[in-house]
Amino acid sequence: MPEYFYRIKNLKGEEKTGTLITKDVQSLSKIFQEEGYFLIDAFEVTSDEKEKKEEKSEGKLNFFDRLSKVSITEKIFFSRNLAVMISSGISFAKAILILKSQVKNKKFKFALSKIAEKINKGEKFSEALKEFEDIFPPFYYETIKVGEETGNLEAVLNNLAAQMERQYNLISDVKSAMMYPLIILLTLIGIGFFMIFFTVPKMKAAFAALNTPLPLTTKMILDGADFLTKNWYFSLILFLIIFILFFFVFKSKRGKKIRDKLSISMPIWSKISKQTNIAVSLRMLSSLLSSGVPILRSLEIVSGAIENSYYQKVFEKAQEVVKKGGQLSTVIKEHEDLFPPIVTQMVEVGQESGETPVILSKLADFYEVEVERQTKRLSSIIEPLLILIVGGIVGFFAVSMLQPMFSIMKGFQVQQ
Numbered sequence: 261m262p263e264y265f266y267r268i269k270n271l272k273g274e275e276k277t278g279t280l281i282t283k284d285v286q287s288l289s290k291i292f293q294e295e296g297y298f299l300i301d302a303f304e305v306t307s308d309e310k311e312k313k314e315e316k317s318e319g320k321l322n323f324f325d326r327l328s329k330v331s332i333t334e335k336i337f338f339s340r341n342l343a344v345m346i347s348s349g350i351s352f353a354k355a356i357l358i359l360k361s362q363v364k365n366k367k368f369k370f371a372l373s374k375i376a377e378k379i380n381k382g383e384k385f386s387e388a389l390k391e392f393e394d395i396f397p398p399f400y401y402e403t404i405k406v407g408e409e410t411g412n413l414e415a416v417l418n419n420l421a422a423q424m425e426r427q428y429n430l431i432s433d434v435k436s437a438m439m440y441p442l443i444i445l446l447t448l449i450g451i452g453f454f455m456i457f458f459t460v461p462k463m464k465a466a467f468a469a470l471n472t473p474l475p476l477t478t479k480m481i482l483d484g485a486d487f488l489t490k491n492w493y494f495s496l497i498l499f500l501i502i503f504i505l506f507f508f509v510f511k512s513k514r515g516k517k518i519r520d521k522l523s524i525s526m527p528i529w530s531k532i533s534k535q536t537n538i539a540v541s542l543r544m545l546s547s548l549l550s551s552g553v554p555i556l557r558s559l560e561i562v563s564g565a566i567e568n569s570y571y572q573k574v575f576e577k578a579q580e581v582v583k584k585g586g587q588l589s590t591v592i593k594e595h596e597d598l599f600p601p602i603v604t605q606m607v608e609v610g611q612e613s614g615e616t617p618v619i620l621s622k623l624a625d626f627y628e629v630e631v632e633r634q635t636k637r638l639s640s641i642i643e644p645l646l647i648l649i650v651g652g653i654v655g656f657f658a659v660s661m662l663q664p665m666f667s668i669m670k671g672f673q674v675q676q
Contacts, residue, residue: 262304264288267344267374268297275300277348301341304361330368330395332428336421338363338372343417353379371395372618385409398561398671399544406552416551423547430628434536437635438641444646448653455657460485463659467664479662520569528641532634534598537571542603546620555582570598587611 263281266288274295282288288301338359349557353376360372371392378388386405391398395619400420407416464482465475474482490496508515508519525531541562556579563575578591592599603623610619 264302264304265293265345265350266302268292269300270297273489276520277344278349279651301367304358326367328365328367330365330371332364332502334363335400336424336428339402339417339421339424343414343421346417346517349412352376352385359581368395376550378643385413397565399548399565402553402557402561403548403551409667410552419551423543426543426628427550427610429537430539430631433632433635434532435636437532440639441642441646444650456485461489463661470664472664474661477656478664481657481660500627517569520567523568524570528638532631532638535627535631537566537568538599538603539624541566541571541575541630542620542627543624546617548622549620550617555588559588588616 263279264285265277267275267277269275275600280288282291285299285302296580320473326564341362342355343357345358346352350609351364355643356372356376356379363369363372374391375385376438377389378391379385382402386401386408388400389404391441393401396518402422403416404413407413413427458567460482462504466487467478467482524532524537544565545562548561549555555563559575562580563572566572566575574591574595578588581591582588587608588605589611590606593604596604606619606623607616610616613619
């Protein structure tokens with residue numbers, strides 16, 4: 261029978277964890293119900309034979325597995341459950357292998373298997389994580405290193421999970437705000453293709469049969485549709501070339517700089533972009549400092565982790581200034597186009613009171629709420645704008661197609 265790691269809770273809120281050999285999860289739940297506990301979570305503890313079979317089947321990662329990304333939700337799940345298992349007395353390597361069996365991503369499975377292997381050979385958890393920097397960035401393993409040194413790894417893992425959860429919620433709010441316009445844009449493109457390839461050719465044949473002079477706008481639509489239908493392969497190749505060029509330009513260093521500049525300069529969007537970057541960077545810096553990571557190393561990690569290159573430069577400069585004995589607030593004050601005055605003032609208060617991590621955390625809380633408000637406001641602004649744009653396009657097409665018909669009807673009335 262399989263062995264299960266379990267988490268249970270009673271009506272008083274008392275929680276217990278441990279392992280038990282039983283038939284299945286249902287029978288495990290019944291055992292604890294009789295004792296007045298409810299099963300919260302249960303993982304099957306893999307046997308040594310099963311682990312070996314899994315390792316053989318996993319083998320090496322293929323090209324597509326290596327390109328895949330490990331989602332932040334999987335890392336949150338891993339961090340939270342690892343903290344629970346460590347607190348229940350399960351060894352590091354065993355806990356990681358138990359969690360590996362619950363992971364679906366092959367790349368993550370492979371990484372956890374190698375990490376458990378390194379720990380079994382006597383390597384520290386934080387050092388084992390460094391090999392998989394694309395999954396566990398410096399922010400993660402540096403915080404773990406502090407937890408190992410202070411003997412407070414369980415709390416550190418929970419803090420990491422909370423930090424990633426806040427970041428996930430923040431990015432989700434921003435993505436949700438952009439989803440509606442994207443759906444409208446794709447719908448418009450789909451309708452446009454349908455009209456060009458199916459509706460417009462039939463209208464053109466009808467106008468040709470009636471032999472009536474056409475307005476300029478009608479000619480433009482008919483000629484454009486005619487060119488696209490006759491040269492669709494050329495249009496497709498041109499579209500692919502533009503897409504590839506656009507992709508590579510924006511992926512290059514110079515292209516990234518242009519993209520970053522646009523994100524903090526575009527009307528309406530710039531405010532959300534700035535607030536998101538402020539919230540993410542300050543939350544990360546607060547978490548690192550409160551975990552015990554030195555200020556210079558914390559600034560270095562934040563500058564490497566933040567995506568926008570303009571904010572990266574601020575933290576890189578802050579690192580140089582602090583190294584020479586300067587203050588973080590001095591650097592932030594020089595970049596009021598990126599950080600509002602309130603950030604400078606609050607950081608100064610934190611430095612004077614010696615409560616910088618707490619102040620940074622409160623600032624991050626404030627800007628996370630602001631991003632949520634701004635994204636909701638953005639949706640209410642974009643909706644009427646999209647209605648006007650869609651209405652304008654549909655109106656232009658309708659007038660252009662109906663105008664010749666009205667001219668024909670007028671011609672019949674004059675003849676009568």
